[in-house]
Amino acid sequence: MTRTRRHLVWDWNGTLLDDLDLVVRATNVAFASAGGPAVSADEHRVRFRRPIVDYYAELLGRALDTEAFATLDRTFHDTYRAGLTTCALTADATAAIAAWPGSQSLLSMWFHDELVPTVHTYGLTPHFDRVDGLRATVGDGHKAGWLEKHLAELGLPGREVVLIGDSLDDADAAVSVDARCVLYTGGLSDPAVLRASGHPTADTLTGAVTLARTLP
Numbered sequence: 001m002t003r004t005r006r007h008l009v010w011d012w013n014g015t016l017l018d019d020l021d022l023v024v025r026a027t028n029v030a031f032a033s034a035g036g037p038a039v040s041a042d043e044h045r046v047r048f049r050r051p052i053v054d055y056y057a058e059l060l061g062r063a064l065d066t067e068a069f070a071t072l073d074r075t076f077h078d079t080y081r082a083g084l085t086t087c088a089l090t091a092d093a094t095a096a097i098a099a100w101p102g103s104q105s106l107l108s109m110w111f112h113d114e115l116v117p118t119v120h121t122y123g124l125t126p127h128f129d130r131v132d133g134l135r136a137t138v139g140d141g142h143k144a145g146w147l148e149k150h151l152a153e154l155g156l157p158g159r160e161v162v163l164i165g166d167s168l169d170d171a172d173a174a175v176s177v178d179a180r181c182v183l184y185t186g187g188l189s190d191p192a193v194l195r196a197s198g199h200p201t202a203d204t205l206t207g208a209v210t211l212a213r214t215l216p
Contacts, residue, residue: 007156047059108133
């Protein structure tokens with residue numbers, strides 16, 4: 001009999017935390033500061049990608065050097081922080097966490113020193129063996145290297161892990177460590193893009209956990 005995966009890694013932004021509206025609002029403040037266009041939620045979901053500097057450059061119509069991107073990134077995060085108290089957990093987040101029978105952890109590309117107390121504020125810390133965020137000064141890059149470090153700290157091989165996230169970057173990170181991934185279509189990415197990826201997808205977090213429990 002095939003053994004199912006025993007550890008679940010959750011993504012935060014757009015997955016457990018329902019922050020799409022705030023992300024779009026903060027993105028538009030950053031774009032406006034650079035004379036750029038406003039984007040709708042639907043457009044953001046279709047066009048967003050990592051590294052974020054490439055997404056910003058495409059929407060602004062020009063290349064961005066390190067300093068220009070860092071300025072936009074600060075503007076984004078200042079706006080995001082100011083609005084964070086308006087965000088709730090995804091409707092079935094706590095039910096989904098409770099439905100997983102094995103161990104769980106959380107890995108986010110949001111800054112570690114801010115993530116940890118925020119997760120605690122939502123009452124989720126006791127559910128996770130480990131909570132890791134981005135240990136960098138600029139919020140860019142891919143998740144793969146951070147997932148490798150996260151699993152190393154937990155002492156887990158990727159073959160025993162499934163990740164639930166809302167982006168192709170989450171899926172790519174999972175593949176890079178031989179983990180599996182279920183993609184949640186209600187987050188920051190366009191559902192059609194996620195479904196076309198070939199990875200299992202679910203329209204709810206509880207549905208994602210149900211799928212995750214069946215993965216060999």
